[in-house]
Amino acid sequence: MLRRVSERSIKRLSSARLVAPSVSPISYSTKATVIQLLNNIGSKREVEQYLKYFTSVSQQQFAVIKVGGAIITQQLNELASCLAFLYHVGLYPIVLHGTGPQINELLENEGVEPEYIDGIRITNPKTMEVVRKCFLEQNLRLVTALEKIGVHARPITTGVFGADYLDKDKYQLVGKITSVDKSSVEAAINAGYLPILTSLAETPSGQLLNVNADVAAGELAREFEPLKIVYLNEKGGIINGNTGEKVSVINLDEEYEDLLKESWVKYGTKLKIKEIHDLLQHLPRSSSVAIIDVDDLQKELFTDSGAGTLIRRGYKLINRNSLQEFGNPDLLRAALLRDPEIKSGKFSVASYLKHLETVNFKSYGDEPLEVLAIVLENNNVPKLDKFLSSKTGWLNNVTDNIFNAIKKDFKSLCWIVNENDSNLAWYFSKADGSFTKKGEILFWYGLNTEEVSELIKQFDSSTIGSSLSSAKESGVFNSSQQKRGFHTARRFLSTNPPLREGTNTEKRKVALIGARGYTGQNLIKLIDNHPYLEISHVSSRELQGQKLQGYNKGNIIYSNLQVEDIKKLEENGDVDVWVMALPNGVCKPFVDAIDQVKNGHSKIIDLSADYRFDTTGKWVYGLPELNDRNVISQAKKISNPGCYATAAQLAIAPLKKYINGTPSLFGVSGYSGAGTKPSPKNDVKLLNNNLIPYSLTDHVHEREISSQLGFKVAFMPHVAQWFQGISHTINIPINKGCLSSREIRNIYQEFYGNEDLITISGEAPLVKDISGKHGVVLGGFAVNSNEDRVVIVATIDNLLKGAATQCLQNINLSQGYGEYEGIPIDVVIRG
Structure with a gap:
């Protein structure tokens, strides 16, 4: 799915309730940056709808977040970062924390033996002294960590919870909450501070009592009455004891009684x-509970798929096989009136209802019919004829519940969607395949090759009806989505050969913003050997004042360029090419500064993921081997593709018209791909004799590859103990029996016959052979005995063709030089 938020969206969010009334507004650039970062985890539709949803209520009604004390001890920086995200888009969660398992260690150090009755800690005066001390220390640690990163936080350690003794003789200083005083929490939020609470309570006489943090969060x-109640824990959700998998969603009204009968639902899980x-029985139906890991907080809050376990009341789903089973005809009419074809007057509700009386159908809906789906059973392949949802239905994921119910009943299904439907990405996610014709897309699942061929033949002859449509009344699902066809394989390689040689020999000046990383270092080396390019400026906050190493054409000193500096350089015409070598979500203010100069002549190359999903037409995706070189050469702004994404697209593109399913990519990168900032993914000791998987779903490169190719891929990245170089092992389902291994290799040799930076090998290439080289090697081409899948291996140096070399290709094209000026053509292949 696409992962960008439009300027219009940012402006709309800026005018929403993004800051507390009495604090200075958060800067536009900070808000924009945070919103861009959010788009690395969710689609434009998702991020927009949830931000709009969360800012629709008073700030203290956004969320209550319960944090285990162990998280503050072990994941403090991650927790602070997640809360900062929310704070910088004007969301003020009420944060309550416990003391964590470390309290037992502290008690033992004080010579106190922990005692429990019925799982409740006996809290005598000595224990309370240690518990209080631990609470205050943990609270201060979290508040301090937040303040250090620019988040105003207010410690609230007492005065919120009133309590009586739970059982003074049995548990001593353990309390049962009897009242909640909101005033200090509301005052903190109104002043622009995140309230950070402990779960200590007080009796009317002022005696401190220890209460369970989960219970306090519930009170x-x-x-x-917040929209979200979030429990952060180490497991990241409720685990199904039979399968070992995380439970994604629990709809209590539909599943509660059956769930309690499950053999694995016992003890603490059942409680x-x-x-x-x-x-939830006492809260509005819009409220829900999320049990998640701290690292997944944003994904849980801002994406449909979520990350942990989401628990909500939901509604019972109702199936109906006749119109007589709809008890409330007005409710049915209201649902059908969401259909744009009915809205437009193409046909009436009454005529559609009359049509349903003549066919076999099965309908699916929740009790209030926020979502209505109608499946026609008359055809060989059942057809989803209507799928109509209100904003509430989309927002509360009722749409997913309905579709899952349909999938249980129908092993195969087809449906047709207009290519401009704003929920197109959602339909792609539910399908095994698709075919595009004249503005409509046919989707299906559960069909074999012969059935697909027959279905497409019917679709071509227009014998299987018109488009269904999901409701657009919400006003938040209005982005154009990536289109794809069943048979497409566009390439523009040989159309413009003069671009390869180039005609320009004039000197050009390059400014690097954020040049201290590995990619920046490699680009500096390439420019140093380029006959026409010179570096005029390098900007790095950490290296300010130091001499630029590895550059011999001049004495260049690192500076720390600010937005005003960049704007002035652009006004003076001092820079021909700006290269943004910054982390994701950071470069927008600099790009905006360049854009503000009306007569500016420079070109911009962005190495981050910020503009790879641009839908405005202002940015061009700079993969010369697959995209039109003329278009790249004329573009003012070029988004440099990602390293994994470059190799994957080059490996898959020649087979697009033969693909029948979702390609799977197992990628392994050297640890330079994790950058220079210390992390587990570039910890040499941790990586020794090791392989670390990460971001196994929804990685930014997975979305990038899918959006550029026009269909879904599944990508599973890993990091290994070597420094640079990537190996991709790619499984591609193809139409059965259509291609042999030799034929596939011939397709690739013909497809890339004119490409100096792409080598086709009969053997699977080795990653150690690509390290330090400037191209891509594609090989293997192994077809299975059933002849319905091919495995291709692609290798690429993530710092060169995956970043710096490709950047130089784009610079060369943009300045009229030969495309390969300054690039050694040195790919070496075994065999």
């Missing part, structure tokens, strides 16, 4: 589900 939720059920 806060009952008082504030947790019961407590959440009781809590």
Whole structure:
């Protein structure tokens, strides 16, 4: 799915309730940057709808987040970063934390033996002294960490929870909450501070009592009635004891009774589900509970798929096989009136209802019919004829529940969607395949090759009806989505050979913004050997004042260019090419500064992912081997592709018209791909004799590859102990029996016959042979015995063709030089 938010969206969000009334507004650039970063985890539609949803209520009603004390001890920086994201888009969660398992260690150090009755800690005066000290220390640690990164936070350690003794003789200083005083929490939020609470309570006489943090979070939720109640824990959700998999969604009204009968739902799991059920019964139906890992907080809040376990009341789903089974005809009419064809007057509700009386159908809907789906069973392949949802239906994922119910009943299905439908990416995610014709897209799942061929033949002859449409009344699903056809394989390689040689020999000046990383270092080396390019400026906050190493054409000193500096350089015409070598989500203010200069002549190359999903037409995707070189050469702004994404697209593109399914990519990169900032992915000791998987779904490169190729791929990245170089092993499902291994290799040799930076090998290439080289090697081409899939291996140096070399190709094209000026053509292949 596409992962960008438009300027219009940012402006709309800027005018929403993004800051507390009495604080200075968060800067536009900060908000824009945070929103861009959010788009690395969710689609434009998702991020827009959830931001709009969360800012639709008073700030204290956004969320209550319960944090385990162990998270503050072990994942403090991750927690602070996640809360900062929310703060910088004007969302103020109420954060409550426990003391964590470390309390037992502290008690032992004080000579206190922990005691429990019925799982409740006996809290005598000595224990309370240690518990209080631990609470205050943990609270201060979190508040301090937030303040260090620019988030105003207010410690609230007492005065919120009133309590009586739970059982003074049995548990001593353990409390049962009897009241919640909201005033200090509301005052903190109104002043622009995140409230950070402990779960200490007080009796009317002022005696401190220890209360369970989960219980305290529930009492806060009952008082504030937030949209979200979030429990952060190490497991990241509820685990199905039979399968070992994380439970994604629980709809209590539909599943609660059956869920409690499951053999694995027992002990603490059963108690947790019961407590959440009781809590949600007293809250608005819009409220939900999320149990997640701290690293997945944004993904859970801002994407449809979520990351942990989402628990909500939901509605029971109702199936109906006749019009008589709809008890409320007005409710049915209201649902059908969402259909754009009915809205436009193409046909009436009454005529459609009369049509349903003549066919076999099965309908699916929740109780209030926020979502209505109608499946026609008359055809060989059942057809989803209507899929109509309100904004509420999309927002609360009722659409997913309905589609899952349909999939249980129908092993195969087809449906047709207009190519301008704003929820196109969602339909792609539900399908095994698709075919495009004259503005409409045919989707299907559960069909074999022969059935697909027959279905497409019917679609071509227009014998299987018109488009269904999901409702657009929400006003937030209005982005154009990537289109794809069943048979497309565009390439523009040989159309403009003069671009290869180039005609310009004039000197050009390059400015690098953010030049301290590995990619920047390699680009500096390439420019140093380029006959016409010179570096005029390098900007790095960390290296300011130091001499640029590895550059021999002049004495260049690192500076720390600000937005005003960049604008002035552009006004004076001091720079011909700006290269943004910055982390994702950071370069927009610099790009905007260049754009503000009306007569500016420079070109911009962005090495981050910020503009790879641009839908405005202002940015061109700079992969010369697959995209029109003329278009790249004329573009003012060029988005440099990602390293994994470059190799994957080059490996898959020649077979696009033969693909029948979702390609899977197993990628392994050297640790230079993790950058220079210390992390587990570039920790040499951790990587020794090791392989680290990460971001196994929805990685930014997975979305990049899918959006550029026009269909879904599945990408699983890993990092290994070598320094640079990537190996991709790619499994591509193809139409059965259509191609042999030799034929596939011939297709690739013909496709890339004119490309100096792409080598086709009969053997699977080795990553150690590509390290330090400037091209891509494609090889292997192994077809299985069933002749319905091919495995291709692609290797690329992530720092060169995956970044710096490709950047230089784009600079050369943009300045009229030969495309390969300054690039050694040195790919060496075994065999």
